Amino acid sequence: MANVQLAKNLWSMKFKAPEIIEEYFGAGQFISILVCDTWEHPLRRPMSIADVKGDCISIIYKTVGAVTKSLAKMHPGDSINVLGPLGNTFTGWEDGRDSILVGGGVGLAPMLNLHKMVKTSTIIIGARTSEEHFLSHSPQEGIFLTTDDGSIGIRGTVIPTLESQVMSKQNPKIFACGPEPMLKAVQSFALENQIPTQLSVESYMACGIGICQGCAIKKTEKEGIMRQTYHEKYDLVCVNGPVFSAEEVTFD
Ligand SMILES: Cc1cc2nc3c(=O)[nH]c(=O)nc-3n(C[C@H](O)[C@H](O)[C@H](O)COP(=O)(O)OP(=O)(O)OC[C@H]3O[C@@H](n4cnc5c(N)ncnc54)[C@H](O)[C@@H]3O)c2cc1C
Structure with a gap:
């Protein structure tokens, strides 16, 4: 197991899970984690699969409450109980359209996973400040970072950047994951402009x-x-x- 901090309150954990990989279909699927350190948090927490390599899977998580704060204290040798893979996957990214991937907050985890499969794609990742980002803003490579305060990348939410990227493509298709207000905004833009769009919901x-x-x-x-x-x-x-x-x- 490896557990490293990527950015402010953002961690990545990689662990062996060969049985989960056997059943894994692709980006979009998630696992459900039970931290067995105390009886205080008996409920599982869903986490998107951010990467699959060899017999290991990775998650990217934000420390928001009891379980994610416990995860951040874990070391190699510790164990967690993992159920999965659960849920469905993004589909149709290989249909020749220009894929635009949008991740807000921890919604970046499944989008990074999908990004590895989609050969030519644009990815837009939104956060509040530069402290919450760990990638580089690199428009020439199709990687766009946005921040609410403009401290890195493009100032504002992901929506204006999504709109300009959609306008620059001939045949765009959108894949998005993030908080509900972001998904709502992506959805209304997509429906108004009749752009095929898939949304991964983090309820x-x-x-x-x-x-x-x-x-x-x-x-x-x-x-x-x-x-x-x-x-x-x-x-x-x-x-x-x-x-x-x-x-x-x-x-x-
Ligand atoms: C399919 C799916 C995939 C997910 N993937 C990831 C991921 O890759 N990385 C990641 O960090 N998180 C992900 N989440 C969200 C994560 O499961 C929650 O943030 C989890 O509850 C955190 O547990 P906690 O005990 O640390 O915090 P909790 O004590 O459960 O919550 C802390 C605070 O966050 C709020 N909160 C928790 N979950 C949500 C939510 N889903 N929507 C809105 N508010 C919420 C609570 O109301 C509370 O105020 C995913 C959720 C779903 C449904």
Whole structure:
């Protein structure tokens, strides 16, 4: 196991998980982690798979609460309980369109994973300040960093950079992961401009396997389709996602 700090409150953990790799399908899938140090946090926490190499997988995590703060204190030799791989994957990046990848905050983890598979792509990563970034802003290589305070890369959210990149491509396609306000903004831009888009949703969830129902997300209403029951109206991010096409789901 390796556990290194990448940037402010941002860590990367790499560990052996051959059984998970055997079942792994691709970028977008996640694992669910139980830290077994005390009885204080009995619930699993979902983390996107950021990389797969040999028999190891990597995650990139932000220290926001009890479990991620415990993870940051771990050393080689310590153990965690990992369930996975869970969820679906991004699809269709090899269809010849110009892929534009957008990651906000820790939403960068699955986007970095996808970036390795998409040969020619543009990646836009947003954070609040330069302290939260660990990549270099390199537009000539298709890597665009944005910061709310302009301390590195382009000042502002990822949205203006996404818009200008979309306008510069002939046949764009968007893949995005990040906090809900960012996904909502990407979704409304994509739908208005009819750009094929897949969104990986990071909702709060406890089990990761469809039992707790904590990660329900509303399906978009469609003319002529009458949805009555709970299961007709909602998808679960853990088992139906986390990747959805922009037309499929509605954020509250
Ligand atoms: C499919 C999926 C993939 C994810 N991948 C990653 C990843 O690669 N790296 C990463 O750092 N995190 C990821 N997350 C989010 C991560 O699971 C949560 O941040 C987790 O709850 C942190 O656990 P904690 O005990 O440290 O903090 P908690 O005590 O659980 O939470 C601390 C604070 O963050 C808020 N919070 C927690 N989770 C969320 C959320 N999903 N949305 C909004 N607010 C939240 C809580 O309300 C609380 O205020 C992912 C979530 C999903 C659903």
